Amino acid sequence: MLVEPTLHHVNVSQGALQNPTGNYQKRLSELAGLYQDEEAFQKAALEAGESVVYEVTDCRPEVTRGNMIFGVTRMQPGKIGNEFYLTRGHIHAVANRPEIYYCEAGRGVMLMESPEGEIRTIELTPRAMCYVPPFWIHRSVNVGADTLVMSFFYPADSGQDYEVIRDTGGMKSRIVAVNGGWEEIPNPNYQPRSQVQIDAIYASGDQA
Numbered sequence: 001m002l003v004e005p006t007l008h009h010v011n012v013s014q015g016a017l018q019n020p021t022g023n024y025q026k027r028l029s030e031l032a033g034l035y036q037d038e039e040a041f042q043k044a045a046l047e048a049g050e051s052v053v054y055e056v057t058d059c060r061p062e063v064t065r066g067n068m069i070f071g072v073t074r075m076q077p078g079k080i081g082n083e084f085y086l087t088r089g090h091i092h093a094v095a096n097r098p099e100i101y102y103c104e105a106g107r108g109v110m111l112m113e114s115p116e117g118e119i120r121t122i123e124l125t126p127r128a129m130c131y132v133p134p135f136w137i138h139r140s141v142n143v144g145a146d147t148l149v150m151s152f153f154y155p156a157d158s159g160q161d162y163e164v165i166r167d168t169g170g171m172k173s174r175i176v177a178v179n180g181g182w183e184e185i186p187n188p189n190y191q192p193r194s195q196v197q198i199d200a201i202y203a204s205g206d207q208a
């Protein structure tokens with residue numbers, strides 16, 4: 001069964017994909033446990049727990065092998081303590097599925113971690129593109145003063161596994177504010193994966 005070709009404009013000022021098939025929002029209150037400074041988080045959640053931190057409009061033609069899911073994410077600027085607003089982050093459930101992010105507006109960092117605990121950061125500014133290769137855990141961070149808008153593209157059968165970050169006490173690094181910019185610092189709660197856990201991630205890749 002052929003999927004019908006479609007056209008989608010990116011509304012950069014609204015941070016939205018036109019003609020999407022779906023959308024979702026993440027409110028601050030839903031992001032408990034992600035930040036180092038729990039006290040600052042509780043305070044922020046009391047004051048503005050219902051505020052939307054990030055919002056996605058996407059197009060999901062069909063979740064079958066060979067299709068793509070694509071969309072636009074809009075992320076508000078802000079910090080919890082000195083740590084920038086971030087997305088929950090994940091690895092793809094079929095872990096060898098990659099993803100591409102294209103920055104439309106704002107200033108962001110793609111924080112990536114290999115199963116073994118190697119960290120990579122790629123800064124994104126408008127018209128910059130980041131390739132997240134197979135097997136990298138990834139999370140977006142808004143390190144700017146403005147809304148961060150990014151388009152993204154990934155295979156439709158990728159799926160998302162969020163536990164991979166929770167199981168290690170967060171990602172190995174955190175992105176914090178320093179002198180008007182950002183820096184990567186170690187996450188003191190991080191527990192490295194066992195060899196069994198690492199092997200399980202690589203085994204979840206569909207290599208056929």
Ligand SMILES: [Fe+2]
Nearest residue numbers: 092099138154
């Ligand atoms: Fe992803």
